[in-house]
Amino acid sequence: MSLLEIENLRAGYGTMPVLQGISFSVEAGETTVMFGLNGAGKSTTVNAIAGLVESWSGEIRFDGQRIDRRPMTDVVRSGIALCPEGRRVFPGLSVRTNLELGAWTRRSVTKEQMDLVMSYFPRLEERADQLAGTMSGGEQQMLAIGRAMMSKPRLLLIDEASLGLSPALTQIVFKVISQINADGTTVIIVEQNVGVLPYADQAIVMEKGTITFDGRGKELAATGDLRELYLG
Amino acid sequence: MTTLATPFSAQVNLIQPIIDGLAHGAAYGLLGLGLVLIYKSNRIFNFAQGEFAGVGALMTYMIYTGYSFLPKLPFGLAAVAGLLAGILTALATERAVIRPLFHRPRVVLVVGTVGVTLLLIGVEGLVFPRGGALPTVDAVVGLDTPYLTKIDGVPLLYQNLLTLAVLAILAVGAFLFFRHTNTGTAILAVSQDSTAARVVGISIERISMITWGIAGLLGGIAGIILAVPPAGTVLPGAFTGTILTVAFSAAVLGGMTSLPGAFAGGLLMGLIEAFANADYSFIPGLSSLPSAQSEVAVAVVLLLVLLARPQGLLGREV
Numbered sequence: 001m002s003l004l005e006i007e008n009l010r011a012g013y014g015t016m017p018v019l020q021g022i023s024f025s026v027e028a029g030e031t032t033v034m035f036g037l038n039g040a041g042k043s044t045t046v047n048a049i050a051g052l053v054e055s056w057s058g059e060i061r062f063d064g065q066r067i068d069r070r071p072m073t074d075v076v077r078s079g080i081a082l083c084p085e086g087r088r089v090f091p092g093l094s095v096r097t098n099l100e101l102g103a104w105t106r107r108s109v110t111k112e113q114m115d116l117v118m119s120y121f122p123r124l125e126e127r128a129d130q131l132a133g134t135m136s137g138g139e140q141q142m143l144a145i146g147r148a149m150m151s152k153p154r155l156l157l158i159d160e161a162s163l164g165l166s167p168a169l170t171q172i173v174f175k176v177i178s179q180i181n182a183d184g185t186t187v188i189i190v191e192q193n194v195g196v197l198p199y200a201d202q203a204i205v206m207e208k209g210t211i212t213f214d215g216r217g218k219e220l221a222a223t224g225d226l227r228e229l230y231l232g
Numbered sequence: 233m234t235t236l237a238t239p240f241s242a243q244v245n246l247i248q249p250i251i252d253g254l255a256h257g258a259a260y261g262l263l264g265l266g267l268v269l270i271y272k273s274n275r276i277f278n279f280a281q282g283e284f285a286g287v288g289a290l291m292t293y294m295i296y297t298g299y300s301f302l303p304k305l306p307f308g309l310a311a312v313a314g315l316l317a318g319i320l321t322a323l324a325t326e327r328a329v330i331r332p333l334f335h336r337p338r339v340v341l342v343v344g345t346v347g348v349t350l351l352l353i354g355v356e357g358l359v360f361p362r363g364g365a366l367p368t369v370d371a372v373v374g375l376d377t378p379y380l381t382k383i384d385g386v387p388l389l390y391q392n393l394l395t396l397a398v399l400a401i402l403a404v405g406a407f408l409f410f411r412h413t414n415t416g417t418a419i420l421a422v423s424q425d426s427t428a429a430r431v432v433g434i435s436i437e438r439i440s441m442i443t444w445g446i447a448g449l450l451g452g453i454a455g456i457i458l459a460v461p462p463a464g465t466v467l468p469g470a471f472t473g474t475i476l477t478v479a480f481s482a483a484v485l486g487g488m489t490s491l492p493g494a495f496a497g498g499l500l501m502g503l504i505e506a507f508a509n510a511d512y513s514f515i516p517g518l519s520s521l522p523s524a525q526s527e528v529a530v531a532v533v534l535l536l537v538l539l540a541r542p543q544g545l546l547g548r549e550v
C-alpha cells in the first residue's frame with residue numbers, strides 16, 4: 001500500500017472545475033516533484049490533499065484512511081503538513097511563535113521538534129525573536145517550511161519552494177528538503193525549477209488539470225519532456 | 233468686553249474635571265476593549281458591542297428586581313445571569329450573522345452588526361420598555377457612604393474606583409491572554425492570515441466563537457458596572473446612544489489593535505470631554521463657552537491624533 005493514494009480526484013472553485021479526475025500515488029519515504037505550467041492545477045492538487053480546497057469527488061487516502069472531506073485540523077493531525085504557495089507566515093508574530101503555531105495540533109512535541117527545525121535552518125534560530133513579516137523572502141520561505149515541519153508530519157507538501165529565491169539559496173533549500181526526506185518524511189514538492197529534478201524519486205507533470213507524465217525522476221530527465229514543456 | 237474673571241479654584245477647575253473625566257473615560261475604555269478584541273480578530277467595527285452591555289445590564293436588572301415572571305435573586309447571581317446573557321447574545325451574533333458572512337467584504341459584516349444592534353434595541357424595548365438602574369457597589373456591599381474620600385470636597389465614588397480597577401484588570405488580563413496563551417496567540421494568527429491559520433490546523437470557526445464569547449463577556453461586565461446612577465441607566469439602546477461612539481474614538485485613538493491603547497484612549501477621551509465641559513470663567517472673557525464644546529473637543533483631538541499618527545497612540549501597523 002502506498003502512503004498516499006489519489007483516485008479520480010475532481011476539484012475546482014465555485015462551479016469551475018480544475019482537476020479533471022486525477023489519480024496517482026506516492027510511496028512512503030520518497031520525494032515526488034510536480035511540474036506543470038502556470039494554472040495547470042498543481043496548487044489545487046496539494047491544497048486538496050491538505051484539505052484547504054474541498055474535493056468534489058474521488059478519493060484521497062493517507063495511510064489507508066480516507067482524508068478527503070475531513071476538516072483540515074484532522075488532516076494536519078493525521079500527519080500531513082502543507083507549506084503553502086506564497087509562504088503565508090504570520091507577519092506580526094515572532095519567528096518562534098510562528099514555529100510554535102506549526103505544532104498547534106501536537107503541542108507535546110514542540111521542544112524537540114523546535115530543535116530539529118532550528119538545526120535544518122540555523123538562520124531561524126538567530127532570528128527567533130524577529131517579527132516574521134520583517135524577514136527577507138528567503139528567510140520567510142525557510143520559516144514556512146520550518147513551521148510545516150513543526151507538526152512532525154509524515155507527508156510534507158511544499159508549494160513552490162524556490163519562488164523568488166536566488167539560485168544559491170534555492171540550492172540550500174533543496175538540500176534541506178532532501179535532508180528532511182532522508183530523515184524519514186515523505187515529500188511532495190511543486191516546483192517550476194528544473195534544478196530540483198536530481199532530488200526527485202518520482203516526477204509528475206500536470207497540464208490543464210490532468211496528469212500527462214507520472215514516472216521516475218530519472219525517466220523524466222532522460223526524455224527531455226520538461227525542456228519541451230517549459231521552453232515550448 | 234469687560235467680563236470679570238472669577239478666581240481660579242482647584243476644586244472646580246481641576247479636581248472635579250479630572251475625577252469626572254477618569255470615571256467617564258473608564259466607561260469608554262471598558263466598551264473599547266471589546267471593540268478592540270473583535271477588531272483584532274475579525275477586522276470589523278462591532279456596532280453591537282454597546283448592546284452586549286445593554287443585554288447584560290437588562291438581564292441583571294430584571295433578575296435582581298424579579299421582573300415579571302423572573303425569579304428575584306441576590307445581586308451576585310443576577311450579575312452572573314447578566315454576564316451569561318451577554319455571552320450568549322454575542323455567540324448568537326457570531327453564529328447567525330458573522331459566520332455566514334465571514335468571506336464577504338468587511339463592510340457587509342459591519343452592516344450585519346448594525347442590524348444586530350437595531351434588533352437587540354428593539355427586543356430590549358419589547359421586553360422592558362421602562363427605564364431602571366442597577367445598584368452601585370457601595371449599595372450592594374452595604375457601605376455607609378458612596379465615596380471613599382473627598383478630595384478638596386469632590387467625592388471619590390466607590391463605583392468609579394471599581395470601574396477603573398475592573399478596566400485596568402481587564403486590560404492587563406487581555407494583554408496577557410494574547411501574549412501568553414495558546415488561544416490568544418491563535419486569535420492573533422487567525423486575524424493576521426486566516427488561510428495560514430487553517431494550514432497549521434487551527435479551527436477558525438472555533439476561534440471566532442471564542443473571540444465573540446469573550447467580547448460578550450466584556451460587554452456584560454461593562455453593562456453591569458456602567459448601568460448605575462447618576463449617569464448610567466438600564467434603558468433600551470442606552471449604551472449604543474451614549475457610550476459606544478466615544479468608545480469607538482477611544483479604541484481608534486489607542487490604535488484599534490492595542491488593548492492597553494483602548495484603556496489609555498478611553499481615559500484620555502473622558503478627560504478631554506470633562507475639561508472641555510469645565511468652567512473656565514477664571515479666564516477673563518471666557519465666562520460662557522457653547523455647550524457642545526465637549527463633542528467638538530473630542531472630535532478635534534481624535535482627528536489631530538489620526539492625522540499625526542494614523543496607527544493611533546499605541547497601535548502598530550500589522
Ligand SMILES: Nc1ncnc2c1ncn2[C@@H]1O[C@H](COP(=O)(O)OP(=O)(O)OP(=O)(O)O)[C@@H](O)[C@H]1O
Binds near residue numbers: 038039085
Ligand atoms: N481561489 C481560486 N478561485 C478561483 N479560481 C482559482 C482559485 N485558485 C486557482 N484558481 C484557478 O484554478 C486553476 C489552477 O490553479 P492552480 O493554482 O492550481 O495552478 P498552479 O498549477 O498551481 O499554477 P501556478 O504555477 O501559477 O502556481 C487556474 O486556472 C486558476 O486560475
Ligand SMILES: [Mg+2]
Binds near residue numbers: 042043044085159
Ligand atoms: Mg500554484
